[in-house]
Amino acid sequence: MSPADYMNAQQLAFFQQRLLQDKQDLLAHIDQLKASLQWGDNQGDEADKAMREEELRLLLRQIDRESRLLPKIDAALIRIRKGEYGYCQESGDPIGLPRLLLRPTAELSIDVKMTHEMKEAAWRK
Template sequence: MATAVSKIDEEGSDIELEPGYRPSADEPFMNRRQQAYFRRKLLDWKDSILRESKETLAQLQIDSLREPDVTDRASSETDWGIELRTRDRQRKLIAKIDAAIRRIAEGEYGYCEMTGEPISLARLEARPIATMTVEAQERHERNEKISREE
């Protein structure tokens, strides 16, 4: 028998998310269940990133970059450089995840910061930190490109 996953929201009341729950267009947009679902998704993503970062740091402490062969050492340094750049990008991603969690608490999550329109559930499912609708994002990127070219 499947058990429900309990989620405590900011006000402290229980919101039950049954296993396999997915937000649907058939329910009111950004209702409490959808907010709890995306909050859980964001927190799980953040936990995963933090866990990977800890594993990277532990591995850095274990592995030695004192390879006897110059070529092996250069290869190891390149690999670790790539890994550290990846972790830096993920550090910046954590800030975006935290901002999305704040928007949930403030009731702004799921709405485009440019137009105020709802962001599609499919977009939020694919990119839970999205702050704009696809159309607004495309407009923003076009304007950014034009600004760079001038």
């Protein structure tokens, strides 16, 4: 593919539809998870109660993680409308179709992302 063909109207439409579908699926899944948060009664022995508390903790953690993805999807949709989608926000280089297919909310090219991760690892030491 030539550089001129990158992020053409057809590709932008594909990613916009994919992001909208991902958002719809995510909202439905979050609603499903919230519906399963039935506290029920605290019957049973201590092991049963502890197991139910752990299940609830895991459900809440999953809802939190998935909820944090919604603003990223919205930001990607805004970038599509602005004509900035598919390009690294830091370097301006193309992110690349393979990376966007795996992670349609990607904001950074793989090189910039790897540099960020190496810096984060160095700061943790």
